[in-house]
Amino acid sequence: MLNGNIFKKALNSLEETGILRPGAKPQTPDRLYIKCDACKAMLLADELREHLYVCPKCGAHMRISARDRIHMLFDEGSFQEWDADLLATDFLHFPGYPEKLAEYREKSGEKDGVVTGLASIGGHPCAIFVMDPGFMIGSMGTVIGEKITRVFERAAQQKLPVIGFTVSGGARMQEGTTSLMQMAKVSGAVKRHSDQGGLYIAVLTDPTSGGVTASFAMEADVLMAEPGALIAFAGPRVIEQTIHKKLPAGFQRAEFLLEHGFLDKIVTRDRLRVTLKRLLGYHRQEDGSYGRL
């Protein structure tokens, strides 16, 4: 079906940056100010952007689009996108799915929930995948599975390390059991890359949950997260419904996972670039490869 939104007014520049959560209403019409969800402070939009969308008052790390992240993290001009033309289809005739795809394609400006490609960081080349919170909160279906699988396969062929940013509400229900299979599909490619000695660094961002947590998010050699990121298999609401109890404060946040031994590091957004650069440096071999590739 045709995307029926062509007559809607163009997105303003801040929406393009993707700092708005899906469905969030602009808080001021002129978009000069943005409210921090955590401490409710009103922040100047320009200032916030310079702060990498980290609240200067309370340090909350706001969700950012895949493109913004690539732009702020990797060497300028180094990013070459892969597989930008892959599109999900409604192969199960799931009620409302075509409309939802069209809506999020327009809202986010992306075709699906992950951007992949080749980039460099401090001169270190790497294959990257960056999931996008603005596209169905990174819900994982066939396109995400295929694109991330190709990242690991190409990285294995081209002897590159992989850097991946996860954000996901889980598997994409509208693609049924096939979406569940993406967990195994990507895991297979991660394993092959790893068995060849490839380095994989994952950065888990808010929120990373469900099938993504139970597959490639947890399969990295080095596992990092942004402060305060929710990282879960089952989300807090599901758990509260299952056990009929309130969960303690901080449960399933990055700091909680670090304490329980499931993360290597928590890294603030302003330290990500230097941290990744150093890690890549540690794995660089004399012949220019990374890991044992």
Next chain:
Amino acid sequence: MGDFDRVLAARSAERPTGLQFFSAMFSEFMELHGDRRFGDDPAIVGGIGRLNGMAVTAICTEKGRTTRDKVRRNFGSAHPEGYRKALRLMKQAEKFGRPIICLIDTSGAFCGLEAEERGQGQAIAENLLEMMTLRVPIVSVITGEGGSGGALALAVADTVWMLENGAYSVISPEGCASILWKNAAEKETAAEHLALTAEKLLPLGIIDRIIAEDEPMEQVMKKLGCLLYQEVERLRSINIDDLLEARYQRFRSMGTDKIQKGTEEL
């Protein structure tokens, strides 16, 4: 029979549990306990069985029969230590060249506080990663409910079969309906579209064969045992590197033909 009826059949308390399949299929079974890290999860049972004389590593989820047993086994919903026990036993199987058979009937990995604390996601992820390259044949059968990641964590296999009245799904129809339409009553609509029945999963390549339930279950279980023996023998005759390549490609191909390249027309 509607797809939601199939879900109800898969959940039926009348359905034989994993251990009942084992006793119908194996002449002997010796249970081996524990993950060597934290504990022993009774929701997953593993050990060594004799299938038509052949020693196999056998793992199943177990829902329990009596009320007390069901509670003890957490109704077949495993904690991370259950998945870690399964992986330990699968690696043991690999060491001794024993084929692996997994029977799955679980509503899902447990969604609880301790399960999260001990890394439910990490435990499942590790199974997916490691099973992909285990150097022995693996056959998994969805005998009842195949509840999402908690089922897949035992189903990265060379061959995946499903009983006629099984249901293998990314989410429960009730969960799907309440998330998408804020109305659990839409569960029947959800079930119709989640592609969770054996009939719908076969053409998608997610399962390789439907095991008919056209006889009393005791007979069905015995027949499954015979079929599993033949399948394991067949897989054992294949060069292991070819088998691993086929296992990789089996999952690598999932959904690829459903993706469109270029143009945005849906």
